[in-house]
Amino acid sequence: MHKLLQRQVKSHLGGEDLDAFPEAWKRLLASVNEAYEQVDADRLLLERSLELTSQELIQRNKELRRQAEELARSNADLEQFAYVASHDLQEPLRMVGIYTQLFTRRYHHLDADAEECIGYVLEGVQRMQLLIEDLLAYSRVGTRGQAFAPTDCQATVSRVLANLQAAIQEAGGVVTFDPLPTVMSDVVQLTQVFQNLIGNAIKFHRKDEPPRVHLSVVRKGAEWVFAVRDNGIGIDPKYADRIFVIFQRLHTRAEYPGTGIGLAICKKIVERHGGRMWLDSRPGDGTTFYFTIPAGMSAPPAERSRAEQAGQQRGGAA
Amino acid sequence: MNNHTVEILLVEDNPGDVRLTRETFKDSKLANRLHVVGNGEEALTFLRHAGQYTDAIRPDLIVLDLNLPKKDGRELLAEIKTDADLRRIPVVVLTTSKAEQDILKAYDLHANCYITKPIDLDQFITVVKSIENFWLQIVKLPTAH
Numbered sequence: 001m002h003k004l005l006q007r008q009v010k011s012h013l014g015g016e017d018l019d020a021f022p023e024a025w026k027r028l029l030a031s032v033n034e035a036y037e038q039v040d041a042d043r044l045l046l047e048r049s050l051e052l053t054s055q056e057l058i059q060r061n062k063e064l065r066r067q068a069e070e071l072a073r074s075n076a077d078l079e080q081f082a083y084v085a086s087h088d089l090q091e092p093l094r095m096v097g098i099y100t101q102l103f104t105r106r107y108h109h110l111d112a113d114a115e116e117c118i119g120y121v122l123e124g125v126q127r128m129q130l131l132i133e134d135l136l137a138y139s140r141v142g143t144r145g146q147a148f149a150p151t152d153c154q155a156t157v158s159r160v161l162a163n164l165q166a167a168i169q170e171a172g173g174v175v176t177f178d179p180l181p182t183v184m185s186d187v188v189q190l191t192q193v194f195q196n197l198i199g200n201a202i203k204f205h206r207k208d209e210p211p212r213v214h215l216s217v218v219r220k221g222a223e224w225v226f227a228v229r230d231n232g233i234g235i236d237p238k239y240a241d242r243i244f245v246i247f248q249r250l251h252t253r254a255e256y257p258g259t260g261i262g263l264a265i266c267k268k269i270v271e272r273h274g275g276r277m278w279l280d281s282r283p284g285d286g287t288t289f290y291f292t293i294p295a296g297m298s299a300p301p302a303e304r305s306r307a308e309q310a311g312q313q314r315g316g317a318a
Numbered sequence: 319m320n321n322h323t324v325e326i327l328l329v330e331d332n333p334g335d336v337r338l339t340r341e342t343f344k345d346s347k348l349a350n351r352l353h354v355v356g357n358g359e360e361a362l363t364f365l366r367h368a369g370q371y372t373d374a375i376r377p378d379l380i381v382l383d384l385n386l387p388k389k390d391g392r393e394l395l396a397e398i399k400t401d402a403d404l405r406r407i408p409v410v411v412l413t414t415s416k417a418e419q420d421i422l423k424a425y426d427l428h429a430n431c432y433i434t435k436p437i438d439l440d441q442f443i444t445v446v447k448s449i450e451n452f453w454l455q456i457v458k459l460p461t462a463h
Contacts, residue, residue: 093437097438101438
């Protein structure tokens with residue numbers, strides 16, 4: 001008889017001698033005994049499978065730790081490579097730029113044609129310096145990314161608008177935004193995304209139409225979908241994918257300044273956060289940039305006082 | 319005001335930068351003489367009056383690039399600032415790097431100041447003129463022995 005049953009029979013019924021009990025009781029006790037034995041067997045199986053699982057987990061943990069170390073090492077290598085490459089590439093460029101400038105100072109009798117040639121040289125040098133800086137910034141999305149922390153998007157966008165105040169004012173633009181949530185993100189990188197998208201919306205405005213930009217957000221399942229809508233020059237849908245590629249531009253530098261790194265960096269940042277980025281546009285009809293951020297441990301834009309604060313951020317007024 | 323010819327030791331391996339620095343110092347109103355060495359080892363030989371530099375003067379100011387062949391500029395800085403005889407000579411670090419760790423390291427090693435070489439010609443000239451104005455005209459330099 002199962003030990004536990006034995007004990008209970010002894011304490012409740014006085015004896016353990018099964019033969020002393022009536023037949024019906026014997027059958028009852030037998031089935032109870034079987035039940036006890038079954039529970040024991042099940043428990044043993046469970047313990048064994050738990051042991052296996054915890055062994056697996058220990059192995060998995062070891063493997064994950066190893067991969068994390070590997071990633072940290074790889075990141076450190078990449079950071080050093082990117083820094084050294086950009087630093088060592090900038091140095092000869094500096095020499096070209098400075099000595100070209102010196103050359104033009106020493107030879108005052110340069111004609112207009114020579115001046116133009118020198119102009120192209122210096123412009124090329126300056127452009128390359130910017131490209132190298134941008135490449136470094138692009139590589140740093142991964143290597144200098146911070147851990148995610150709760151980020152108040154409302155405060156972040158307010159800060160961005162303060163940063164862009166001069167540009168917004170100069171273009172006579174108006175930027176508005178709906179109540180925005182708190183999301184898990186790297187605040188420095190999220191700031192870059194907002195600043196780049198809003199900055200672009202202001203920059204690429206139609207000639208006689210002051211830019212109007214609006215930020216909205218909607219919760220779709222496990223993610224927040226942000227939208228930055230503008231009334232600017234629009235983008236031909238057939239170039240929609242290209243503009244996210246590093247250094248790809250749709251305009252000359254004379255038309256609109258820039259190296260074409262901004263959207264590539266935004267996309268990389270958003271993907272680092274586990275989201276995606278895309279756009280919706282038609283030429284001459286404005287553009288809406290969308291990006292998602294996983295909702296995770298985020299807080300919704302619920303507070304009413306926030307809703308009151310959100311709204312017109314005109315160029316000029318804080 | 320310093321009234322003798324100011325002796326400056328420039329530790330720089332890039333001939334382009336040497337020429338620019340030399341020309342800018344030459345334009346100075348204040349009498350100065352620029353001595354140039356191209357690496358850290360040669361700098362120490364100069365400072366210790368050894369080898370070919372037995373008759374070398376003692377510089378009033380050292381302008382130092384961090385990225386040097388053979389003995390690195392940071393090592394040289396450390397050696398100068400821990401040498402009882404040499405450490406009072408002001409060292410102006412003039413280098414291409416603007417990396418935070420380089421700046422901090424230089425100050426940790428007691429560099430007197432850290433300047434990043436500008437990429438624009440006019441800015442470079444302004445910087446060299448500022449060094450000359452500050453360290454040669456405004457500042458009191460420790461007089462030689």
